[in-house]
Amino acid sequence: MGGLLGSMLALPCFVLAGLCLPLFPLSVGVNRLLQRQPTRAGDRLAQPGTKALVLVTLPLVGVTLLAAGRWLAADDGGWLVRGFALWGGLTSLLYAFRLLSARDGQIWIGQLYTSALALVWVGVAHDVPPLLPALGLALSLLPLWFLLDGLTRRFGIARTGLYPGLALRMPRFAALFIVAVLVAVAVPFSPGFFAIADLAFGGVGANALLTLLPLSLAWLLWTWAGINLLAGIVFGEPRVDLDYADLDGRAVLGHAGGMMCLALFGLVLVERML
Template identity: 65%
Template sequence: MEPTPALAVLTFLLAGLFLPLYPLSIGANLLLKRQPPIGGPDPLSGPSVKAAAILLMPVAGVALVQLGLSLAGEAARVMATGFAVWGGLSSMLYAFRLLSVRDGKIWIAQLYCSALALVWIGVPQGVPLLLPAVGLALSLLPLTVLLSYLTRRFGIARVGLYPGLSGRMPVFSVLFVAAVLVAVAVPFSPAFFAIADLAFGGVGANELITLAPVSLSWLLWTWAGVNLIAGIVFGTPRDDLVYVDLDRRAAVLHGVGMLLLSLFGIFLVEGVL
């Protein structure tokens, strides 16, 4: 393929819509935080559409990055470094904003932007991007599903509105805690191994560009995750609400799903390192 740097930049910018680079990330963010309008159904705000988007957008983004790299020719390294810096800054920006988010939908949308923007830091060193990107995206799925369950039950998934679920919905709470931990890249989440892959691969190109965003974003995700757990699972439950815990089948399904995610994480690290 003939190197055409201008087209490469355009392709990278297009990839920035899916592997979110601020402000190109606004589209992905709007889609993932979309609320159903009052009084009418909205297929785009359903959990299945969001789950599909979470899974497919990174794949599209990685494909576009690969295309961009082949179009860039000799300028690939310089371009990739620039985009890696942009990705790192976007990731840190969204991680910082995540700290004050109380709404479940916005939380998932901003974590998606922060996590997937990190994929860019592996580009300059030629780290295989697909597995880490899919790993980071997959880790968001359990929480997306459980937050939509909360929305169905209480009308909204929001921190601090119905605290103390551990006392009233113990099975749900256990799974919710596990899902938050998976989302914020605690071992054995695929996101943990994805971060490890990106960090180990990325340092080859530039240690600071790689380690600063990975470290800071990862740290802030934990803080935000604890806010979510402390405001929903911990605390004193309200007595004016009706609580219905997850049934056994759904609980087993979620549990097995998260176990499979852990196995995928190990596969991921073995596949890349």
């Protein structure tokens, strides 16, 4: 394919991909889904497991649609892809900036997901294969997703500032929570870190400024937001009117094992990148 017709056909593919690798305002859908509260008993879409599945499968669907779009556009779709890359970069920055004030766990994850996955577009415009970075960025959110769900089950809501000081009352949970937040904001050795490096190393050759600016600024804002999350949950003076129940040994091992697997996946990403 190729030519003007190919580009025209690629456009809907890219727009659909923009639902999965979210581009504002198409990102509203995935954010609504992640924030969905059960409307009735057995509302499967509101189940944490379903949402976790969505976090992992949406990038795969998005990458497939992207590949289809790129095939349709062939060599003539450069302008189209560059446009989407700019859109992706701006979306990432918009959501990273909004993330600074997010206090609810589900909103936080949804906005970080949007900010992170939108960056894949920046790499696509510069011929960085999108599959592994997209997976790396999405998988990095899973540990935090499950721990935030754990907080919801314990306290009824996962929100910063409501029950600070968990480091003193639930030290095991707090330790895992810290690592999960760090993994989510792409600290080494999380796959997110290597995905960022992959996008930066791959994209810088095509356009240093358009690649590095959104990547760097979004990454910086994620850190700030991550620290806000930790400050309101892990640190501070604990409340005395709440019942605290720390994780048992098996749960700790399960979470820690999952994070180790993610670190190994990160190493795979590096080896593919270099």
